[in-house]
Amino acid sequence: MRAALVFWVLLAGVGAGATLSDATVRRQVRPRLSVDVNGYVYDWDNIGRFVLPGETLRLTTSDNSNSSGWVASAGELVDLGTSTCWVAPDEPGLYPIIVTSGTAVRRINAFVMIPYDSLDKKGYLKGVKIGKYPKPIEEFPNFTKPKGFIVTTPDNLDTPVSPHYTLRDFASRTMEGFPKYTVLREELLVKLELLTDFVQARGFKFDRFLVFSGYRPPALNKRVRYGRNSAHIFGGAADIILDGNSDGRLDDLNHDGQSNRKDAKLLATYAEELEAKYPELTGGIGWYGRTRSSGAFIHVDVRGKPSRWHQ
Ligand SMILES: [Ca+2]
Ligand SMILES: [Ca+2]
Numbered sequence: 001m002r003a004a005l006v007f008w009v010l011l012a013g014v015g016a017g018a019t020l021s022d023a024t025v026r027r028q029v030r031p032r033l034s035v036d037v038n039g040y041v042y043d044w045d046n047i048g049r050f051v052l053p054g055e056t057l058r059l060t061t062s063d064n065s066n067s068s069g070w071v072a073s074a075g076e077l078v079d080l081g082t083s084t085c086w087v088a089p090d091e092p093g094l095y096p097i098i099v100t101s102g103t104a105v106r107r108i109n110a111f112v113m114i115p116y117d118s119l120d121k122k123g124y125l126k127g128v129k130i131g132k133y134p135k136p137i138e139e140f141p142n143f144t145k146p147k148g149f150i151v152t153t154p155d156n157l158d159t160p161v162s163p164h165y166t167l168r169d170f171a172s173r174t175m176e177g178f179p180k181y182t183v184l185r186e187e188l189l190v191k192l193e194l195l196t197d198f199v200q201a202r203g204f205k206f207d208r209f210l211v212f213s214g215y216r217p218p219a220l221n222k223r224v225r226y227g228r229n230s231a232h233i234f235g236g237a238a239d240i241i242l243d244g245n246s247d248g249r250l251d252d253l254n255h256d257g258q259s260n261r262k263d264a265k266l267l268a269t270y271a272e273e274l275e276a277k278y279p280e281l282t283g284g285i286g287w288y289g290r291t292r293s294s295g296a297f298i299h300v301d302v303r304g305k306p307s308r309w310h311q
Contacts, residue, residue, distance in 0.1 A: 033104035034062040040186070044193070047108045048161025050184060052115055052148055053090040057108070058083055063101040072097045075110075088112045094156045109159050111167075113148030114181070123219060125149060125181055131219030133233065142187070142283075142304030143234035149181035162189040164196055164207065170214030170235070182215045183235030187302040191274075191281045192238060195300065198274050199242065199267070204253065206244035212297070213239040231284055237301035242267060249295040261289030264296040265310070271300050272308075282306050 034043045038058050049057060059070065060083045070077055074095050076087040086097055089112060097108040119125045123132045133145045150167065157168040161184065171182045196208055216232040231237035241250040253263040264287035271285045284307040286299040 031102060031104035032062070033099075033101050033106055035099060035106045035108070036060045036062075037108065040190075042106075044163045045106060046160035046163060047106065048159075048167070048184070048189060049108055049110045049186065050113055050148070050150055051088045051110055053088060053092070053112055055088045055112075057086045057088070057097075057110065059086060059097070059099070059108075060084070061099055061101060061106075063104075069101075070097060070099045086110070092151045094159060107160075109161060111150045111156075113150050115148045116146050119149075128175070128177075128179075128181060129219045130181060130217045131221070131233075133218060139305065139307070140231060140234065140236075140303040142302060143231065143236055146183040146235060149183060152180040152182045153178050162193050164209075165189060165192060165211065169211040170238070172215050172217055172220065173213070174220045175217060181217070183233075184215060185234070185236045185302060187281060188236050188238060188300075191278075191283070191300060191302055192240070194278060194281070195271055195274050199270050202270065204242060204244065204251070206242050206251070209238075209240040210243045210248075211238045211240050231299075231301035231303050234303075236303060237284070237299060239297050239299050241295070241297045250297060259290075260296050261287065261310070264288055264298050268298050268310070271298065275306070284308070286310060 034041050035047060036059065037047060037049060051057065070084050072086055072095065075089045078085040078087065088110065089095065092112045092114050095110045095112060097110055099106050114125065119130055123130055136144050152167060152171045157166065157171060159167050161167055167182065170184045171180050192209065200206070213232065214237070215235045216230065218233045221230055221233050242253065243249065244251050249259045250263050252259050253266045256262065268285050268287040275282050275285070281302055282305065283301040283303040284299060286309045288297050288299070288311045290296050
């Protein structure tokens, strides 16, 4: 709740005519506190993590004064002195873990998933058709079968999984009814957040990318143009546009009066520059011009091997 309040205070400041960019204001006003989860260090207010029943998250913070306190809605918190371990409960669901240090608040939105093994041989998970996962694919060195599936309900769809993105951004739009089941990789969130900052730092005005396709279950992915094997089935890909003017189309990034493949290509160039800086996030980058069914957009993923294409 305190995190939400801090956020609203910042928005009010920007709305009142602050000249600094939103990102700069956040950096300056937000109290600094980074959180280390299993060796990944986050400087995020909201951190999405996807775990199996009984899995352990090892947690530390950058607060060396030992005044930080962890609170979890369920599961078990074990104080180990220099770190804290959280043991996930057995029941799938969303379990926030909150740490405070002085005025800083960080929230880990831990989703306990349904293990992959619950997917039956016909590709059904609790009566919902997901489809079958392929054997490991050489093209996707980072992707094996998913660890598990996030139970996605109307109640948790808007849960932040990173500072700018929510579970809704990645849940399948074509899977009908609830619960839906979602596969999402933490590395994709890291890449999207870094790309958001990277492109904002180049002067483009937007709050977040519009993610119009994230996870696609294999059964549904067959229907789209890239067939069975795609980084989307592993929860490691997003099709995105930069839509700062909120008209539902990629903005005219090169200022030539049109929204088309040239703008997508420019955005893809930024994604490539980011990969050069963070080779551990290497993956596919595709850019697409307008078609009858969709506007221009780019695809980014974290498959672990560079791949480039355009249409
Ligand atoms: Ca636009
Ligand atoms: Ca343009």
